[in-house]
Amino acid sequence: MILSIAWKNIWRSKVRSLILIGTIAFALAGTIFILSMMDGWMKDRNIKLIETQLAHIQLHNPQFVNNMSITDTIADGASIIEEIKDMKFTQAVSGRIKVMGMVSSSYSSQGAIIEGVNSIRKDDVSKVYKYLSDSTSKWLDKVKRNNVVVIGRKMAKKLQLVNYQITDQSLQKLKDMGLPSDVLHKLATVKDKKFHTTTNFYNTLEKILTEKQFDEYSDLIADASHSYKIGHKIILRMQDTKGDVVEEAFRVIGVYNTNNDLFDGMYIFVKKSYLASLLGLGANTVNEIAIITDNQKKVETYKQAIKQKFPSLLVESIFDMDPTMRIMTSLVWVYYAIFEAFILFALSFGIVNTMLMAVMERTKELGMLMAIGMNRRRVFSMIMNESVLLTITGGILGIILGYLIVLYTGHVGINLTKYAQQGMEALGYSSIIYPTASPILLLETTILVIFTGVVAAIYPALKALKLKPAIALHTDV
Amino acid sequence: MAVIEIKNLHKIYKSGEVEVPAIRGVDLQIEQGEFTAIVGPSGSGKTTLLNLIGGLDDPTEGVVIIDGTDITKLKDNQLIDFRLWNIGFVFQAYNLIPVLTAKENIEFIMHLQGKSKEERESRTMELLEKVGLADRANSRPSQLSGGQQQRVAVARALASKPKFVLADEPTANLDSVATSNLLDLMERLNQEENMTFIFATHDQRVIDKAHRIVQIEDGHIVGDQQIK
Numbered sequence: 070m071i072l073s074i075a076w077k078n079i080w081r082s083k084v085r086s087l088i089l090i091g092t093i094a095f096a097l098a099g100t101i102f103i104l105s106m107m108d109g110w111m112k113d114r115n116i117k118l119i120e121t122q123l124a125h126i127q128l129h130n131p132q133f134v135n136n137m138s139i140t141d142t143i144a145d146g147a148s149i150i151e152e153i154k155d156m157k158f159t160q161a162v163s164g165r166i167k168v169m170g171m172v173s174s175s176y177s178s179q180g181a182i183i184e185g186v187n188s189i190r191k192d193d194v195s196k197v198y199k200y201l202s203d204s205t206s207k208w209l210d211k212v213k214r215n216n217v218v219v220i221g222r223k224m225a226k227k228l229q230l231v232n233y234q235i236t237d238q239s240l241q242k243l244k245d246m247g248l249p250s251d252v253l254h255k256l257a258t259v260k261d262k263k264f265h266t267t268t269n270f271y272n273t274l275e276k277i278l279t280e281k282q283f284d285e286y287s288d289l290i291a292d293a294s295h296s297y298k299i300g301h302k303i304i305l306r307m308q309d310t311k312g313d314v315v316e317e318a319f320r321v322i323g324v325y326n327t328n329n330d331l332f333d334g335m336y337i338f339v340k341k342s343y344l345a346s347l348l349g350l351g352a353n354t355v356n357e358i359a360i361i362t363d364n365q366k367k368v369e370t371y372k373q374a375i376k377q378k379f380p381s382l383l384v385e386s387i388f389d390m391d392p393t394m395r396i397m398t399s400l401v402w403v404y405y406a407i408f409e410a411f412i413l414f415a416l417s418f419g420i421v422n423t424m425l426m427a428v429m430e431r432t433k434e435l436g437m438l439m440a441i442g443m444n445r446r447r448v449f450s451m452i453m454n455e456s457v458l459l460t461i462t463g464g465i466l467g468i469i470l471g472y473l474i475v476l477y478t479g480h481v482g483i484n485l486t487k488y489a490q491q492g493m494e495a496l497g498y499s500s501i502i503y504p505t506a507s508p509i510l511l512l513e514t515t516i517l518v519i520f521t522g523v524v525a526a527i528y529p530a531l532k533a534l535k536l537k538p539a540i541a542l543h544t545d546v
Numbered sequence: 547m548a549v550i551e552i553k554n555l556h557k558i559y560k561s562g563e564v565e566v567p568a569i570r571g572v573d574l575q576i577e578q579g580e581f582t583a584i585v586g587p588s589g590s591g592k593t594t595l596l597n598l599i600g601g602l603d604d605p606t607e608g609v610v611i612i613d614g615t616d617i618t619k620l621k622d623n624q625l626i627d628f629r630l631w632n633i634g635f636v637f638q639a640y641n642l643i644p645v646l647t648a649k650e651n652i653e654f655i656m657h658l659q660g661k662s663k664e665e666r667e668s669r670t671m672e673l674l675e676k677v678g679l680a681d682r683a684n685s686r687p688s689q690l691s692g693g694q695q696q697r698v699a700v701a702r703a704l705a706s707k708p709k710f711v712l713a714d715e716p717t718a719n720l721d722s723v724a725t726s727n728l729l730d731l732m733e734r735l736n737q738e739e740n741m742t743f744i745f746a747t748h749d750q751r752v753i754d755k756a757h758r759i760v761q762i763e764d765g766h767i768v769g770d771q772q773i774k
């Protein structure tokens with residue numbers, strides 16, 4: 070009954086209560102959205118990192134990490150891989166060969182890490198094939214020839230393996246992105262003209278656009294109107310196990326894009342068996358073994374198990390290799406809590422204010438209730454209930470609203486390309502964010518909302534308890 | 547034995563440096579079934595005396611014994627409980643919880659007493675019949691007239707089966723028809739249920755109905771007549 074009275078009391082000042090509920094709801098929805106955006110962003114980064122580079126656990130020759138020398142290999146790689154396959158937590162394991170080298174196109178030369186992976190994609194831990202940039206790109210297993218290579222978008226740009234052409238399609242795309250019509254008109258003047266180098270294309274843009282327009286839009290325009298020179302030949306140069314320089318021509322069959330400039334500009338992928346033969350490595354030899362386990366949270370335990378089995382190898386978990394990931398996984402709830410605590414602290418002033426008003430304007434009624442026999446515990450609990458109900462109502466609405474926004478934006482994605490593509494991708498973050506609603510976040514929000522409702526009500530409720538019925542009844546409000 | 551026994555009661559209000567003696571040595575006995583009016587001019591101490599009898603305020607000196615219990619010795623929380631079980635209140639205004647219906651307002655006090663749902667409902671209906679508001683059971687106070695609200699307050703006061711009902715100027719906000727209705731009702735309940743009523747008033751219509759009139763002036767009892 071006290072609960073039902075409390076609920077009814079809330080609606081005595083409809084506008085005041087609705088304002089507070091609305092404030093709480095919107096503040097929480099916003100908080101949930103922002104945190105979910107961060108969460109989605111981090112998860113995207115982490116998944117990409119796992120899929121394209123680190124896996125969950127990696128094994129190396131302890132010497133390898135110092136200088137990536139091709140002689141520091143895991144000689145009996147094939148048998149170790151077989152043993153790891155039999156460990157019950159292993160979901161996928163594969164051996165890789167990584168070697169530093171130089172890549173040259175007819176335009177320029179770049180340092181690169183050449184990674185030899187299984188040519189059959191389902192055998193490999195690496196999932197770079199998921200990130201092929203367009204339909205003209207192929208993965209290694211689609212081509213019979215051996216001397217083929219898949220390179221990253223950034224590498225393609227560095228090597229000038231990009232053509233540019235403004236087409237109706239690219240103009241439409243730019244229009245959708247919100248470029249001013251003035252810029253679009255200017256671009257239309259060079260429509261269908263082919264540019265074979267980045268430099269040429271940018272020079273032309275610089276000529277037709279104002280300085281400001283060029284600064285603001287040239288990268289977006291380049292992005293919308295480029296195509297890769299698939300089938301172009303590049304030369305890979307590296308040292309073999311004897312120390313001799315090996316040079317070989319490879320055909321570019323695909324370009325991938327993980328939205329991480331550091332990775333896309335450095336890693337190129339070739340068939341492992343072919344790379345091994347070029348380097349003079351035995352068929353069973355690899356220099357990196359990457360493992361995906363059944364549970365990312367247990368990698369530290371799994372790491373120990375593997376370490377015991379192979380004491381001579383360096384075993385590293387994803388958390389050793391990427392400390393950010395450790396923070397993200399183990400401390401993310403603290404981060405949520407701090408963020409939300411600030412918001413709710415601010416909101417608690419509104420709650421205190423509303424509840425104080427509710428107590429003050431009901432002085433006579435509270436005096437009457439205490440006079441007829443409602444004890445202090447019950448009066449206290451009535452005020453508490455009002456505050457908590459008010460807060461929870463706002464809280465639930467906020468959580469639902471926030472969750473819906475997260476579901477929607479998580480589905481369609483938030484495209485920040487226009488604002489910050491370069492900065493973010495240089496740091497390894499995608500510029501399209503897919504917010505994800507983490508259950509911890511929703512649970513924490515709920516708990517913190519209730520907690521806030523309780524804490525914020527204490528002062529007004531104590532105020533109510535201080536009332537003396539004989540005086541309260543005769544107080545003019 | 548008297549329901550209420552008051553001995554040498556004093557109440558001095560202190561507001562800053564100033565001391566206001568509101569009750570100055572009152573001795574009074576109220577028997578079961580009385581229908582008593584405490585009358586006197588404004589500021590004479592009627593409300594103060596009623597508050598002391600009802601345990602809403604503590605005296606500076608003296609004792610108030612209700613059915614053998616000296617309520618001046620009770621602690622705050624015990625006093626609230628004592629009021630809940632032993633005293634019915636009807637105030638001049640603000641008697642009812644505005645968000646509850648007439649029926650719920652009457653039930654509320656029995657809910658505080660922890661009475662079962664069946665008992666609450668049957669007693670509520672019985673009382674609503676008695677005060678003639680059975681058809682307004684589901685109206686909120688704001689939908690009732692002042693007289694109807696006071697009748698609900700009387701029903702609420704009786705719902706807890708108290709030893710007596712204290713009413714401080716219950717008719718102050720009522721017109722003469724509503725006043726006489728309310729008085730008839732209280733008198734009937736006094737007779738049918740043998741319920742003790744004590745009201746403070748300076749309303750002549752109320753005084754005319756009283757069975758005993760206690761006159762108070764400047765915190766002293768200056769007259770006490772049994773009429774009926």
Ligand SMILES: Nc1ncnc2c1ncn2[C@@H]1O[C@H](COP(=O)(O)OP(=O)(O)OP(=O)(O)O)[C@@H](O)[C@H]1O
Nearest residue numbers: 559560561566568587588589590591592593594595
């Ligand atoms: N809380 C208080 N603090 C100080 N003085 C008070 C207080 N309450 C009442 N008094 C004083 O005590 C005296 C008696 O007041 P009380 O309210 O009991 O009179 P009353 O007979 O009920 O008057 P009325 O007919 O106007 O209601 C008055 O002089 C009043 O000013």
Ligand SMILES: [Mg+2]
Nearest residue numbers: 592593594746
């Ligand atoms: Mg008075």
